[in-house]
Amino acid sequence: ECRINEVTEALIEIEKVFNKELPLSDLSSSEQDKILEAVQARRKMCLKPIHFSANILDPKLKCKHLSAGEIIQGLQYIHSLARHLSNVDENKVLENLADFRSNSGFWEMQFVQDSAINPNISPITFWKGICTEFPLRFVAEAVLTMPATSAATERSFSSYGNIHTKKRNRLSVKRAGMLTYVNHNLKLFTNDELPRDPTDTSESTVTLGLEEKTMATNQSEPGFSGWYSPRCVDQSSSSEDSELYEEMDAVLYASDELEDEDDVDKDEDID
Known part of the structure; x- marks a missing residue:
């Protein structure tokens, strides 16, 4: 697991x-120097004040390997963040x-x-x-829980x-954000995680959102827009899972119905 305080x-x-x-x-000495300069430049480009603040707030590091300038940037970031948090003084x-930082008071124990x-x-923790x-x-929680990379956002x-x-x-x-949210969370449910009926051997591959899923042929139910319903999953799922699928299903169908209404309204305006 990659953590921001370890960057x-x-x-x-x-x-x-x-x-x-x-x-x-x-490699020649000049070539080696160029490579080291490139590595140092990349480090300088990657590291921002939030990385320095995460290093400072890590009780195992506490400014370890940070320069004086980097420590100041990290402290300034912590102060700036504290000013924007409504629940802290x-x-x-x-x-x-x-x-x-000085291991005094409570942190002296x-x-x-x-x-x-x-x-x-x-x-x-x-x-x-x-x-x-x-x-x-x-x-500290706000800083240390931030993702170390933007890959998830991308x-x-x-x-x-x-x-x-x-x-x-x-x-x-x-509506697009809502569909993106549903699609992302549906991907968290893999076939291995979903309970299945061991006696049911009939399977076919259907499209769920933007992924291919293997499900029982008698359980697939396409939505209006081409998105497949979360109820495609095995009906032997727990009641909590079933409620979750029904909620996601309702979101998808509600979105499609709203789109249909918009299309009708726009067509009437054109007429």
Whole structure:
């Protein structure tokens, strides 16, 4: 699992590998220097104040391998975030931050320090489970729970592009977002996770959203727009799963009905 507080350390490790391996290569010294400059430039491009703040708030790192300038940027980001969070007092956050960095007050206690370096306790668990009474906890949670990469967001944009197409271009922003949400969550249910009837051997492949799923032939039910109903899943699912599928099903069909109404209204306007 990739965490945002580990980004600075990962890039430093990459740079160490290059520094160790390049002298053993057949490259000239000038070529080696160019490669190292490119690695350092990439590190500088990738790292932002939020990465420095995540490093600072990680009780196992606490500014480890950060320059003075990077520490200042990280502290400024923490202060800026505290000012924008409605449920915290920024002055209290600064007090907590000073005590946290200097290991004073609450953070001076031995059990707190032992919890901080425990490899089985993640940074986010440390703040949520040990430091529950301090406003700095909310800032730490906001920073440390952020994704380390934008890949998930880019995948959502890709799904959105497949939903809002040239042929299906009358979707409102709200409706398209709703369909993207349903499509994303349907992909979380794999055939292995869904309970099936062991006596049912009749299967056929149908299209569910934008994926191919293998389901019983007597359970597939296409929606109006070509999206297949969540009720295509095995009917032996638990009652909670069935309710979830019915809710998703209702969202899909409600969206299609609204589209039909829009089409009728537009046709009447044209007439």
